Amino acid sequence: KNQVEQSPQSLIILEGKNCTLQCNYTVSPFSNLRWYKQDTGRGPVSLTIMTFSENTKSNGRYTATLDADTKQSSLHITASQLSDSASYICVVSALTGGGNKLTFGTGTQLKVEL
Amino acid sequence: DGGITQSPKYLFRKEGQNVTLSCEQNLNHDAMYWYRQDPGQGLRLIYYSQIVNDFQKGDIAEGYSVSREKKESFPLTVTSAQKNPTAFYLCASSTTTVQAEGYTFGSGTRLTVV
Numbered sequence: 001k002n003q004v005e006q007s008p009q010s011l012i013i014l015e016g017k018n019c020t021l022q023c024n025y026t027v028s029p030f031s032n033l034r035w036y037k038q039d040t041g042r043g044p045v046s047l048t049i050m051t052f053s054e055n056t057k058s059n060g061r062y063t064a065t066l067d068a069d070t071k072q073s074s075l076h077i078t079a080s081q082l083s084d085s086a087s088y089i090c091v092v093s094a095l096t097g098g099g100n101k102l103t104f105g106t107g108t109q110l111k112v113e114l
Numbered sequence: 115d116g117g118i119t120q121s122p123k124y125l126f127r128k129e130g131q132n133v134t135l136s137c138e139q140n141l142n143h144d145a146m147y148w149y150r151q152d153p154g155q156g157l158r159l160i161y162y163s164q165i166v167n168d169f170q171k172g173d174i175a176e177g178y179s180v181s182r183e184k185k186e187s188f189p190l191t192v193t194s195a196q197k198n199p200t201a202f203y204l205c206a207s208s209t210t211t212v213q214a215e216g217y218t219f220g221s222g223t224r225l226t227v228v
Contacts, residue, residue, distance in 0.1 A: 043120075043204050044204070045219070046218070089157075105156055106155060107156075
């Protein structure tokens with residue numbers, strides 16, 4: 001069964017600090033891995049998407065890494081801001097006969113405080 | 115600006131009623147999807163459509179119905195057969211289900227049974 005597990009479940013950090021969110025997956029055959037940011041009551045917004053051959057991808061203060069051998073990914077947020085408070089969702093895509101099938105993690109709830 | 119529009123943002127349903135959630139996109143995407151989001155769970159796929167006049171059941175299709183009469187529109191009907199409809203519903207679209215490029219979400223509809 002394809003699964004995506006994220007840790008920690010929730011996290012509180014002070015503004016300006018860095019943090020790293022983790023994603024472990026058991027999805028096969030692997031197609032790509034995406035990180036989304038979801039503000040409360042809003043739809044998810046894409047941060048990064050990585051294929052098998054990509055190890056690192058950055059989007060401003062967000063840097064995602066992928067280790068396809070250990071099936072792990074991380075999202076590093078640098079110099080956090082209050083606006084970073086949101087749920088961060090890891091999504092892994094498997095390429096099946098019917099196309100890309102996405103498996104969603106349950107998200108890490110990040111709160112950035114003054 | 116291109117994007118996906120979901121309406122209404124909030125919807126209240128009485129027991130035994132059918133309600134329809136709207137999803138419109140102007141991204142010229144072929145594929146459209148409906149997801150359900152519950153607290154503490156990852157997004158779960160209800161229905162998806164790869165092309166006009168065609169749609170497929172997802173993982174939790176029971177109690178839901180869809181139509182795809184136009185490329186831009188993919189409405190979801192929550193029927194009285196859905197026993198626990200209170201949830202946050204998200205619509206998404208992508209270029210095709212194979213590449214799933216440009217996977218974009220709407221802002222969601224929160225449905226509450228009263």
